[in-house]
Amino acid sequence: MILTLSEAISEFVHNGDSVAMEGFTHLIPFTAGDEIIRQGLRDLTLIRMTPDLIYDRLIGAGCASKLIFSWGGNPGVGSLHRFRDAIQNSWPRPLEIEEHTHAGFANRYLAGASGLPFAILRGYQGSDLLEHTQNVKLIECPFTGERLAAVRAINPDVTIIHAQQADREGNVLLWGITGIQKEAALAAKRVIVTVEEIVDSFEPKMNSTIIPAFVISAICVSPGGSRPSYALDYYERDNDAYIAWNTISKERDTFTEWLQREVLMGQKGPVS
Amino acid sequence: MILTLSEAISEFVHNGDSVAMEGFTHLIPFTAGDEIIRQGLRDLTLIRMTPDLIYDRLIGAGCASKLIFSWGGNPGVGSLHRFRDAIQNSWPRPLEIEEHTHAGFANRYLAGASGLPFAILRGYQGSDLLEHTQNVKLIECPFTGERLAAVRAINPDVTIIHAQQADREGNVLLWGITGIQKEAALAAKRVIVTVEEIVDSFEPKMNSTIIPAFVISAICVSPGGSRPSYALDYYERDNDAYIAWNTISKERDTFTEWLQREVLMGQKGPVS
């Protein structure tokens, strides 16, 4: 079903939902994130391995009451200031966090996509994280007696991803670093995919993943929808924007001013 | 490391080994199987989801003492007569069996490839198979209390697969139905890959899988190495050979005569 992004967010994302917006440095669905800010959604549980700038914006805009994550930095630059300000100073509102390791988080999605209540991994043990997080327990292997970590499946109310292409049937093709997108989509109750373009048919690509139309709730055409991250073979990562974010986001007033100008006034698009 | 098939089998497969030869109807490594027969290996634990003609030959030739499988038929034709004769009449020697479901077997490989001692699935329950097989136990989800099947990881001594291409670095590319080959290879201690050809570089293919050189013990150039099964974009499945096998394999003497003529005398190749 092809909808505008505004229609899709309005129909499939609600206050209080758990929302996963995935894309591991590549194909991050920034434009969809900004639309959530514009629609003023509240009390979201934001789920994402690497919150990145996309969730720094949502957190700073006050959309989130909880964040589930496994690495919360500005990749290659430093800290996420809105994320830190929310955790350390409850600004603009308190932010509950649930923190994992990448391997544990990936396996939570894996279990969710597999229709299993949990997944197992060799992980968390020896880390203090085990005592400070939820949804991880140690279990014994019934064959060898080894102790392993069990992580609870994660099944977001809605997952939003960005992809390079959809075909006219609504199937989606993404390639390059495909990260956790397929698992995040299959784990969710509803799935929104923004795409660079709609094509007549897919060409073979190295390292590609197809998500069939029958598991997707809405496709939205959104060229540049992952700027300032990148879409392989469409546009490059805007590293300057990541660096500039450090300054923009550092103080509440510069952030608020930026949010007003670039997102809320509808002048969405990459930081420049 | 590029070896002849004879060298690779001789160096990496030993009497008493557990050997997985995978390929789910596609890319079945028949030529490697015949070489194992020619080298007279014995007491092998043969591991394969669908024994197919390749293991019917090995079982009839007396190479196997145990078979681990999940579907033992001649696909699209009927029974595997050598497999049945071994189970029902211990000919040419007794054959111990360990039987699984496809989903359970796939997850045994998955656990093996993941370095985990077991995997979990919703499976086996409600089936009498649960009482008649090994390496399956029921466990409780530590979060929800649900009962799930746990299957023990399978880690073959050696896995043999057939692929379309290797590059000059020894990396392998296969495409089309890739089945369980990647997991079977990654679960094994040693890996032999026969290939249709060696190429300078790989072209993008839909639904392709690359196995890096650093997990492969030997690459063997073996054009037609999966006949009478097929290699997508190289040659089609020889359905007539599958049908003819029903007659050849039905009686011990016709089978023995065929084995002598087609495999042991070195006139290997597809049944015709």
Add this chain to the structure above:
Amino acid sequence: MSNLLESKEVLWSADEMMTVSAARSLTNSDTCFVGIGIPSTAAILAKATHAPRLTLIYESGTIDTNPTRLPLSIGDGELAQTALTVVSLPEIFNYWLQAGRIKIGFLGAAQIDKFGNINTTIIGSSYDNPKVRLPGAGGATEIAGACVNTTIICRQSTRTFLEKIDFITSCGFGSGPGSRHAFGLTGNGPKNVITDIGILEPDPETCELVLTQIHENVTREQAVESTGWNLKISDNLKVTQPPTIQELQILRALNAPAESKQ
């Protein structure tokens, strides 16, 4: 083919009636997990007639495949080349089947009991020393467990429709109401059993298979005599519409090349 069109009296075999009935049970909005043989023929027939947008999934990992001829095996090149995408076996079983994404599982059976439990493993009383060794479970056990519903397609006779089957490979309703829940099976179990006699459906209360539809030219007595348990027949027994000319034409065209090979 042209003869068929011209003849006034259309004749068809019991297998054809069974296959056509199974095809008719599928709709455009279904996703169907297909085994090889008659289930596959029926699914391809459905796509070629009333349900072109039906999504076919085979356990070889081919998703949304559009074969134009009958595959001899579940992993034929035809299935891969006409598929939207092909995924690995762990993925097809874990992400697609186990997660409950498939609406209908099409299954065959060597033996079936009145609760829709299926045997495809052994004939005889001893697992270790069987009278006949059948292929085994393959994907069937988990297809029976996880699809939203299953349809079982097999010829009906007292050799296959038994009060007690030799081995339960795949669970239908186990020993009756509550069994599936106790086994943790997430799907609803058999929606119907489609045979060369008619269609059986589970009683909503007892889970026992009841004859609810009978093919044209088959008698109630034949149905009872072909069943190894005391077959119940629905008060509202319907009669199957005979195959249409279009259905028979397409079905025979599909079967022609495969049969000419045998």
Add this chain to the structure above:
Amino acid sequence: MSNLLESKEVLWSADEMMTVSAARSLTNSDTCFVGIGIPSTAAILAKATHAPRLTLIYESGTIDTNPTRLPLSIGDGELAQTALTVVSLPEIFNYWLQAGRIKIGFLGAAQIDKFGNINTTIIGSSYDNPKVRLPGAGGATEIAGACVNTTIICRQSTRTFLEKIDFITSCGFGSGPGSRHAFGLTGNGPKNVITDIGILEPDPETCELVLTQIHENVTREQAVESTGWNLKISDNLKVTQPPTIQELQILRALNAPAESKQ
């Protein structure tokens, strides 16, 4: 660059010496799981100098990648486009890392203790109300657990090398011999810690990090003063060979575009 070749006296920074030392620790037969920053710079430097066949793997799923410039993030397009293959995150963590296929994990640290335990989570005594919130674990916890060995690369000072760190994100040797086994960690733990001062290696019996190598122009006193615990120094303390002109040239060329951006 040309000045460098002409000058008789080669000068280098402490960070450059640290990066070059880390690069030298890698060989052609290694598979290395790389984090972003100095670990990545060191690994790319190794490939560009003595170890061109070194296999680099990033947690973004890029396997055997051959970047010609420094990626700013672990998922840069450069890493995908120069990789042999790219796999999903569950696959990179489960099939490749967890299964013990990676020989060396290159890790950074905000704090480290004498058993090579690493903190990248919080500064301060309270997890819920930290003085400084750091990014967290990312891939580090399981890299530290499952790689055959790890190499930790970080600047040495009394702010980072502590008797007790605020939070153990990733386990080195825990509280000493036996800890890794008790935690079920399959890798061998830290092989060394490479700093701007020298190289520390665990004592085979006590697991405590001991200074075994010191960079040229650094004194033993500086090493002790830069360490928050009572640093032991090996009886056979070696002195690092200074960077070669080739090493410095390539390293500076790699860093140049990134620095010009900042």
